Structure formats: structure tokens, C-alpha cells
Amino acid sequence: MTKATKRAALACAVAAALGLALYFNGSTAADEVADNQVTAAATLAADPAAVARGAYVSIQGDCAACHTVPGGRAFAGGYGLQTPFGVIYSTNITPDIKTGIGNWTERDFFRAVRHGRHKNGQLLYPAMPYNAYVKISDADMHDLWAYMRTLQPVEQSPSHNTLGFPYNIRHALWGWNLLFFDNAPFVTQPAQSAAWNRGRYLVDGPGHCAACHTPKNFLGGDTGRYLQGAELLGSYAPEITADPYRGLGSWSREQLQTYLRTGANHQAIASGAMGEAIEFSTQHLNDQDLAAIAEYLKSVPGSNSIKPQAMATTEPVMRRGAQVYEQNCMACHNVAGEGIAGMVTGFADNPGIRTPSGSNLVAAILKGSKAVTTSGNVTGAGMPSFDWKLGDADIAAVLTYVRNSWGNAASQITPEQVATARRTLDAKPQMLRHF
Ligand code: HEC
Ligand code: HEC
Ligand code: HEC
Incomplete structure (x- = not known):
């Protein structure tokens, strides 16, 4: 190496180190707006208006859903999040001194929520969505903290994560943050409306x-x-951009709001992870906020997917699918896939049916599912499981049929895909008749 290149290399290294230092110190500078004296457990007169606003922020953030075990004490943690890397358990965020965040200050709290750092400086797993929460405003954070301080302290120690090597090494998250953590606050775009x-x-x-x-x-x-x-x-989780074919382009703003407020609309019925997001979060948002979400989503550019050609009804697999549909599905999903608004998913011209791999449909038919119940839609109908009843080829045929009828066009579902899903989802084998 010549002297000049050596110097250049050194300069680069120093610049990189400086950049990193700035990145990390700069990252938490914003948290200095928060108080660093009073702990969560300390007695302090609460401002009821701030507490009420903070409760609403926690609903927007869906904090309780992840930090509460179903049927367990609110915010006491222990909920296991399945990730591709193993199970990560949420922590106790009640103001309990021993097992919760009782001895945290507001600044510690800001750092955890917006920058993914524990009080002791350890990095948190991004299963805690700090890469989104970094956009929460200072005002909302102050209110959220005011609310958190009023929670009932619960003594409950956290469960241990079951991550395999190398994901169990928290230091590795440093690299993750560098690559994927967009450490920037929310910036208003003056050219757009207030609602947007x-x-x-x-x-x-x-x-x-x-x-x-x-x-x-x-x-x-x-x-x-x-x-x-x-x-x-x-x-x-389907595309939710304005894309006309795969996204929400065909939904009106009102239909989108109805879905987020009640868990169902003219064609879609929410269940699973979205059912939970609706149950604990979006059904409680005020109308103005739901309208704002719709206003924004309807402006997000989509994948620009090109509508494929639907399969011909004369194809053998389509014929077989139509038969299976008539015998097993039509009673609920209706003659031309109309479904029943607010109760049974309508297949006709539904973007949620033409998802790229169709894995959501295979899972629903094998394991069945239960629609979410909200105060705006108390029915919560069920989709029966067909794993025991239908074989892989019939399931593949009926889903291929549904994905290529009534205005839909999407790739074929193969019997192999169904067989694999049966294994990975731990579904039952088909019950064979021996007569
Ligand atoms: C998608 C699930 C999820 C949501 C939603 C969520 N959290 Fe978390 N949170 C976690 C997990 C998992 C951890 C533990 C991460 C770890 O161990 O590295 C955590 C950790 C934390 C911590 C650090 C506590 C500690 O002892 O280290 C705080 C504080 C926290 N969350 C507050 C919140 C608040 C406030 C909200 C709502 C604005 C929220 N969380 C929403 C999953 C979630
Ligand atoms: C925990 C994961 C998760 C989060 C967080 C989440 N979603 Fe979803 N979302 C899903 C899943 C899974 C589905 C499919 C639901 C189904 O098929 O019943 C879905 C479906 C939807 C649909 C219906 C799409 C269609 O074509 O049928 C909309 C609209 C939607 N989500 C909007 C949102 C908005 C807005 C947010 C944020 C406020 C959000 N989601 C947050 C997982 C999530
Ligand atoms: C007893 C009534 C009933 C029958 C029979 C039935 N379904 Fe359903 N199905 C529902 C209901 C209700 C929902 C919405 C609730 C939910 O998603 O949990 C649903 C949802 C679905 C979904 C989920 C759509 C999505 O967006 O994730 C698929 C796929 C589906 N049904 C396919 C079928 C197929 C294929 C058949 C026939 C083999 C069938 N269903 C038979 C009632 C039924």
C-alpha cells in the first residue's frame, strides 16, 4: 500500500467511525426533551387530560396487544411473538419496580420506544417496532408516558427468549440498526393536506x-x-397501497374505514393478525383518524401489478374446482362468490384473494378461521376447517377456481403447495373413507 492510499484508508475509517458515533449519539439526542429525574413508580399528580390522550396513543400503537398474554394482566408482558428466528417474549411495562419499568425515567422510556434501547443500554429486538415508533412525536410520547405511569404495577418476571445462534446475540442488533433502522423523526409534507x-x-x-x-x-x-x-x-398481509389490482384501489375510502372500524366490509372479513390489530387498535380510533388513514393509503403508489389472464373455465382443474366449490363452499360463499357483506368473505373481484402465493387462502381452508368480533360487527362468523375433509388436489383445484373466477385472475395453487402447508401448519390429514 502506498502512503497516499494508506492515508486515504485511514481517513475513511475515521470518517466511518465518526459517522457511526454521530449516528448513535445523534439517535438519542431527541430523547433529551424527556425528563430524566422522576421514575415511573414515583408518586406524582397526573394531568388527567394528558393521561387520556396517552391512553389513545397506546391504542394507536397497539401496545397492550403485544405486552399482554391473552387473559393475563394488562401490560405485564410474556406474550410470545413468533418470528422466523425464534420466539421473542414481550416485557413487563407496568410501573412495577422489581419486574417492570418502575425505576425507569421518562427518558429511558423514550429511548426504548423510539430507539430500541433498554435502560441499561442493551439493544432491543425489532420485534418491538421501534423502527416505526421512532416517528411518534414528542407530544404524543409525553402523553403516552403520563398514561404508562398510571398503570397498575404487576409483579411478573419476563419469559426467556428461544432464539437460536446467532440471533440470540443482542450485539448483532447494532448491525441490524445500521442497515435497517431509519432513525429519523416524522416530517410533515406541506404540499399535502393535513388529513394526508x-x-x-x-x-x-x-x-x-x-x-x-x-x-x-x-x-x-x-x-x-x-x-x-x-x-x-x-x-x-395483503398489499394495502392504491394498486388497482393487488391493493386497495377498488375500495372506496368509506369501505376501507368500515373495514378498520368493524373488521368487515362489503367483501373482506378480517381474522388472525389483522383481526387482533382491529380488535385492540383500529376499531377504537376516531372517525377523523380513520378517514386520515384512508386518505393516505389511497395515495400510496402500488406494485403496479399487471392483471394476468384468468384461466379458461374449460381447463380440467377449473372444472374440478367448480365442482368442489358447489358441494362445499357455495352454501356460505354464495353462487357467484358474492359472500355475505359483513359476515362471509366475498371472493368476487377481491384483492385479498389474488395474493401472489395464495398462502393465506391455503391456511384458511386447511385450518378454518374465526372472524374478529368488534363493537361495530358482533357476528364474528366462522370458516370451518377442511383439512380432514378435502384432499390436496381438491383444495388446490377449488382455490385455483376461486382465484380465477368472478373478476379474479391469479396463479394456480398446486397440490404440492397444499401438502407442504398441511405439514408446516400442523393441519390434519384427510380422513379417508374405507367403504
Ligand atoms: C409487535 C409487538 C409489540 C408492540 C406492538 C409493542 N411492543 Fe414493546 N416490546 C415488544 C417486545 C417483543 C419487547 C422485548 C424486546 C427485547 O427483549 O429485545 C418489547 C419491549 C418494550 C420495552 C422495553 C422494556 C424492557 O424491559 O426492556 C418498552 C418500554 C416497550 N416495549 C414499550 C412499548 C410501548 C409503549 C408500546 C406501544 C407504543 C409497545 N411497546 C408496543 C413487543 C411489542
Ligand atoms: C400484526 C400484523 C399486522 C399489522 C400490524 C397490520 N396488519 Fe393489516 N393485515 C394483516 C393481515 C394478516 C391481513 C389479512 C387479514 C385477513 O385475511 O383476514 C391484513 C389485512 C389488512 C387489510 C385488508 C386487505 C385486503 O385486501 O383484504 C387492510 C386494509 C389492512 N390490513 C390495513 C392495515 C393498516 C392500516 C394497518 C396499520 C394501522 C395494519 N393493517 C396493520 C396483518 C397486519
Ligand atoms: C359454514 C360457512 C362456510 C363454508 C361452508 C365455507 N366458508 Fe369460507 N369462510 C366463511 C366465513 C364466515 C369466512 C370469513 C371468516 C374468516 O375469514 O375467518 C370465510 C373465509 C374464507 C376464506 C378466507 C379469505 C381471506 O381473505 O383470508 C377463504 C379462502 C375461504 N373462506 C374459502 C372457502 C372455501 C374454498 C370453501 C369450500 C371448500 C369454504 N370457504 C367454505 C364461511 C364458510
Whole structure:
């Protein structure tokens, strides 16, 4: 190496180190707006208006859903999140001194929520969606803290994570943050309306919609295909951009709001992960905020998917699918896939039916599912499981049929795909008749 290149290399290394130092110190500078004296457990007169606003922020952020075991004490943690890397358990965030965040200050709290750092400086797993919460405003964070301090302290120690090597090494998250953590606050776009900006704030910040709806790379970081649909374990979060074919282009703003408020609309019925997001979060949002989310999502450019050609009804697999449909599905999903608004999924011209891999449909038919119940839609109908009843070829045929009828066109589902899903989803084998 010549002297000049050596010097250049050294300069690069120093610049990189400086950049990193700035990156990390700069990252938490914003948290200095928070108090660093009073702990969560300390007695302090609460401002009821701030507490009420903070409760609403926690609903936007869906904090309780992840930090509460179903049927367990609120915010006491222990809920296991299934990730491709293993199970990560949420922590106790009640103001209990021994097992919760009782001895944390507001600044510690800001750092954890917006920058993914424990009080002791350890990095948190991005299963806690700090990469979205970094967009939460200072004002909302102050209110959220005011609310958190009023929670009932619960003594409950956290469960241990079951991550395999190398994912169990928290230091590795340093690299993850460097690659995938967009450490920047929310910036209002003055050219857009107030409603649009509010919608974007809710979607990208507290609502953390991208956590499920943006496809991930092999390290669990967001790809550039913003809100264009992502495989989850055993289900699929569809594209929610304005794309006319795969996204929400065909839904009106009102239909979108109805879905987020009640869990169902003219064609879609929410269940699973979205059912939970609706149950604990979006059904409680006020109408103005729901309208803002719709305003924003309807402006997000989509994957620009080209509508494929639907399979011909004369294809043998389509004929077989039509037969299976008539015998097993028509009673509920109706003659021409209309479904029943607010109760049974309508297949006709439904973007949720033409997802790229169809994994969500295979899971629903094998394991069945239960629609979410909300105060706006108390029916909560059920989709029976067909794993015991139908073989792989029949399931593949009926789903291929549904995906290529009534205005839909999408790739074929293969019997092999169904067989694999049967194994990975731990579904029952088909019950064979021996007569
Ligand atoms: C998608 C699930 C999920 C949501 C939603 C979520 N959290 Fe978390 N949170 C976690 C997990 C998992 C951890 C533990 C991460 C780890 O161990 O590295 C965590 C950790 C934390 C911590 C650090 C506590 C500690 O002892 O280290 C705080 C504080 C926290 N969350 C607050 C919140 C707040 C406030 C909200 C709502 C604005 C929220 N969380 C929403 C999953 C979630
Ligand atoms: C925990 C994961 C998760 C989060 C967070 C989440 N979603 Fe979803 N979403 C899903 C899944 C899974 C589905 C498919 C539901 C089904 O088929 O019943 C879905 C479906 C939807 C649909 C219906 C799409 C269609 O074509 O049928 C809309 C609209 C939607 N989500 C909007 C949102 C918005 C807005 C947010 C943020 C406020 C959000 N989601 C947050 C997982 C999630
Ligand atoms: C007893 C009534 C009933 C029958 C019979 C039935 N379904 Fe359903 N199905 C429902 C209901 C209700 C829902 C919505 C609830 C939910 O998603 O949990 C649903 C949802 C679905 C979904 C989920 C759509 C999505 O967006 O994720 C698929 C796929 C589906 N049904 C396919 C079928 C097929 C194929 C058949 C026939 C083999 C069938 N269903 C038979 C009631 C039924």
C-alpha cells in the first residue's frame, strides 16, 4: 500500500467511525426533551387530560396487544411473538419496580420506544417496532408516558427468549440498526393536506402497519416495496397501497374505514393478525383518524401489478374446482362468490384473494378461521376447517377456481403447495373413507 492510499484508508475509517458515533449519539439526542429525574413508580399528580390522550396513543400503537398474554394482566408482558428466528417474549411495562419499568425515567422510556434501547443500554429486538415508533412525536410520547405511569404495577418476571445462534446475540442488533433502522423523526409534507399527513403519521408511526404489510429481507429488515404485501408465518398481509389490482384501489375510502372500524366490509372479513390489530387498535380510533388513514393509503403508489389472464373455465382443474366449490363452499360463499357483506368473505373481484402465493387462502381452508368480533360487527362468523375433509388436489383445484373466477385472475395453487402447508401448519390429514 502506498502512503497516499494508506492515508486515504485511514481517513475513511475515521470518517466511518465518526459517522457511526454521530449516528448513535445523534439517535438519542431527541430523547433529551424527556425528563430524566422522576421514575415511573414515583408518586406524582397526573394531568388527567394528558393521561387520556396517552391512553389513545397506546391504542394507536397497539401496545397492550403485544405486552399482554391473552387473559393475563394488562401490560405485564410474556406474550410470545413468533418470528422466523425464534420466539421473542414481550416485557413487563407496568410501573412495577422489581419486574417492570418502575425505576425507569421518562427518558429511558423514550429511548426504548423510539430507539430500541433498554435502560441499561442493551439493544432491543425489532420485534418491538421501534423502527416505526421512532416517528411518534414528542407530544404524543409525553402523553403516552403520563398514561404508562398510571398503570397498575404487576409483579411478573419476563419469559426467556428461544432464539437460536446467532440471533440470540443482542450485539448483532447494532448491525441490524445500521442497515435497517431509519432513525429519523416524522416530517410533515406541506404540499399535502393535513388529513394526508395525519394518516401517514398514524400508518408509519404508532400504527406500525409496515411491520406486517411491507415484505422483509432475509434478516427481517424492510425491503423497498413499501406496504406491497408480505408473507407472515402461516398467513399473508395483503398489499394495502392504491394498486388497482393487488391493493386497495377498488375500495372506496368509506369501505376501507368500515373495514378498520368493524373488521368487515362489503367483501373482506378480517381474522388472525389483522383481526387482533382491529380488535385492540383500529376499531377504537376516531372517525377523523380513520378517514386520515384512508386518505393516505389511497395515495400510496402500488406494485403496479399487471392483471394476468384468468384461466379458461374449460381447463380440467377449473372444472374440478367448480365442482368442489358447489358441494362445499357455495352454501356460505354464495353462487357467484358474492359472500355475505359483513359476515362471509366475498371472493368476487377481491384483492385479498389474488395474493401472489395464495398462502393465506391455503391456511384458511386447511385450518378454518374465526372472524374478529368488534363493537361495530358482533357476528364474528366462522370458516370451518377442511383439512380432514378435502384432499390436496381438491383444495388446490377449488382455490385455483376461486382465484380465477368472478373478476379474479391469479396463479394456480398446486397440490404440492397444499401438502407442504398441511405439514408446516400442523393441519390434519384427510380422513379417508374405507367403504
Ligand atoms: C409487535 C409487538 C409489540 C408492540 C406492538 C409493542 N411492543 Fe414493546 N416490546 C415488544 C417486545 C417483543 C419487547 C422485548 C424486546 C427485547 O427483549 O429485545 C418489547 C419491549 C418494550 C420495552 C422495553 C422494556 C424492557 O424491559 O426492556 C418498552 C418500554 C416497550 N416495549 C414499550 C412499548 C410501548 C409503549 C408500546 C406501544 C407504543 C409497545 N411497546 C408496543 C413487543 C411489542
Ligand atoms: C400484526 C400484523 C399486522 C399489522 C400490524 C397490520 N396488519 Fe393489516 N393485515 C394483516 C393481515 C394478516 C391481513 C389479512 C387479514 C385477513 O385475511 O383476514 C391484513 C389485512 C389488512 C387489510 C385488508 C386487505 C385486503 O385486501 O383484504 C387492510 C386494509 C389492512 N390490513 C390495513 C392495515 C393498516 C392500516 C394497518 C396499520 C394501522 C395494519 N393493517 C396493520 C396483518 C397486519
Ligand atoms: C359454514 C360457512 C362456510 C363454508 C361452508 C365455507 N366458508 Fe369460507 N369462510 C366463511 C366465513 C364466515 C369466512 C370469513 C371468516 C374468516 O375469514 O375467518 C370465510 C373465509 C374464507 C376464506 C378466507 C379469505 C381471506 O381473505 O383470508 C377463504 C379462502 C375461504 N373462506 C374459502 C372457502 C372455501 C374454498 C370453501 C369450500 C371448500 C369454504 N370457504 C367454505 C364461511 C364458510
